[in-house]
Amino acid sequence: MASNEVCIVVIEDDHNISDLVAMYLRRDGFRVLQADDAESGLVLVERERPRLVIVDIGLPGELDGLDVCRRLAGRAPALPVLILSARDDEVDRILGLELGADDYVTKPFSARELVARVHAILRRSATPSAAAPAVAQYGSVVVDSGRREARVDHEVVPLATREFDLLAFLVENEGLALSRQQLLDGVWGHHWYGDERTVDVHVRQLRKKLGTDLPLATVWGVGYRLG
Ligand code: CA
Numbered sequence: 001m002a003s004n005e006v007c008i009v010v011i012e013d014d015h016n017i018s019d020l021v022a023m024y025l026r027r028d029g030f031r032v033l034q035a036d037d038a039e040s041g042l043v044l045v046e047r048e049r050p051r052l053v054i055v056d057i058g059l060p061g062e063l064d065g066l067d068v069c070r071r072l073a074g075r076a077p078a079l080p081v082l083i084l085s086a087r088d089d090e091v092d093r094i095l096g097l098e099l100g101a102d103d104y105v106t107k108p109f110s111a112r113e114l115v116a117r118v119h120a121i122l123r124r125s126a127t128p129s130a131a132a133p134a135v136a137q138y139g140s141v142v143v144d145s146g147r148r149e150a151r152v153d154h155e156v157v158p159l160a161t162r163e164f165d166l167l168a169f170l171v172e173n174e175g176l177a178l179s180r181q182q183l184l185d186g187v188w189g190h191h192w193y194g195d196e197r198t199v200d201v202h203v204r205q206l207r208k209k210l211g212t213d214l215p216l217a218t219v220w221g222v223g224y225r226l227g
Contacts, residue, residue, distance in 0.1 A: 007031045007050040008118065011041030011068060012084060013060050017107070021054060024111040025118065038063035042071060045079070052121060054114075056084040057092050066096055073100035078161075080121045084109075100161055103189050120189050124165075136171045138227070139213030143171050150210060157209050162187065166202050170216065170226035179223040199223070 008025055012018040013036045022032040033048055035041035038059050045053060053072060057065035065083060072079050083096045083104040093104050102121050105114050134146045142151040145168050150157045159167065165187045170178070178186075180196035188198070203224055207216060217225045 005031070006052075006122070007033065007048050008052045008054060009033050009035065009041060009044050009048065009050040010054045011035045011038060011059065011065070012054070012056040013037060013058075014056070017056075017084070020111055021114060024115050028115055028119075030118075037061040038065070038068050041068060045072070050079070051125075052080050052082065052118060054082045054084065054118070057089055057096065058086065066092060066099060069096050069099040069101050078125065080125050082114075082117060082121060117189065124186075124189070136174070138215055141210050141213045143167055145171065152210055152213070159209065160205070163202055163205050163209070166199070167206055167210075170224070174227040175225070177219040177222045177225040181223075183223060 006029075008030050010018050010021050010025075010032060012021070012034070015036070018034050018036065022034055025032045033044050033050070035044050036059075038055075038061060041053070041055065042063075044050075053068070055065040055068045059065055059068075063071075065085075069081055069083070072081055081096075081101040083093060083101045085093045085096070085104055085106055087106050089106075093106075096104065102124075103117050105117060134144065136143045136145075140153045142154075143149075144151065148164055148168075150159055150164065150167060166183065169183065169186045173186075180199040183199045184196065203216065206214065215227050219225050
């Protein structure tokens, strides 16, 4: 089974939670390595090159889970991060997502839900290069999924991670009217903490940054369509 080789690092100081998460992931065929503080977790990441990191926000020592997100942001190839957070940690959770974490679960969580989210993140992080055309062009706008770049008139336009993810998802589904919920599910994953206006905000950013050559249409009563 191919998933046997997929390594996940779990950074969590509560051993009951860490062991439970590890047990469920192993049952699903993942190789799981556990660390109980940020420093040793980051060492594991460098050494083992996992496909995903699961990190608790509240960790002992000098670095917390948000520092881990900071350290792992912007890596190439991207390393997805799933945050574990306490129920009253909403500000930290949002900060973690802004720092580039892919998703979160709130304690107490069901291990089954966590595993489902892990699969969803891995699916998302695996598909863009495989499924999408390497380069799509709309007038002066070029979307290069391989390089994760958007260019207008040959100039690279800086996009936030989620903005590019949304753009790439629209390109993959070119010509289809997609509801805001479908876009949330496809780009952010199910049970996103925000609401559908999150999509509107990102669409507005894409239009502003990429200009009118990008054929990103509002489909009234539905959502958005590219092309
Ligand atoms: Ca903790």
